[in-house]
Amino acid sequence: MSLFGSSFSGSSASPADMAARKEAIMASVRGEIALANAQELMNKTNEKCFEKCVTKPSTSLSSSEQTCLSRCLDRYMEAFNIVSKAYTARISKEAPLLASQ
Numbered sequence: 001m002s003l004f005g006s007s008f009s010g011s012s013a014s015p016a017d018m019a020a021r022k023e024a025i026m027a028s029v030r031g032e033i034a035l036a037n038a039q040e041l042m043n044k045t046n047e048k049c050f051e052k053c054v055t056k057p058s059t060s061l062s063s064s065e066q067t068c069l070s071r072c073l074d075r076y077m078e079a080f081n082i083v084s085k086a087y088t089a090r091i092s093k094e095a096p097l098l099a100s101q
Contacts, residue, residue: 045076 013021053068054061061069 041076041080045073049073049076 049069049072053065053072
């Protein structure tokens with residue numbers, strides 16, 4: 001049965017079924033957004049670190065370029081984790097306040 005099939009919009013679906021399907025769609029969208037954000041982070045990180053560390057592109061990376069890239073990627077990931085934790089903490093803290101308004 002299709003997610004957007006006739007039973008989704010028909011009157012035979014119970015409110016609980018409708019709510020469950022809505023939540024499933026929302027979870028799917030959230031997952032796709034998270035994946036897109038992760039892909040963009042990796043693309044941006046690779047682009048920035050490559051520009052910084054590989055000054056003379058060739059067929060292979062020197063050991064100093066490899067070290068630079070590794071450290072650069074580590075710094076980006078560390079910064080991303082710090083920001084993500086702070087954002088999650090703030091959302092968790094503010095969610096009850098927004099719900100009570």
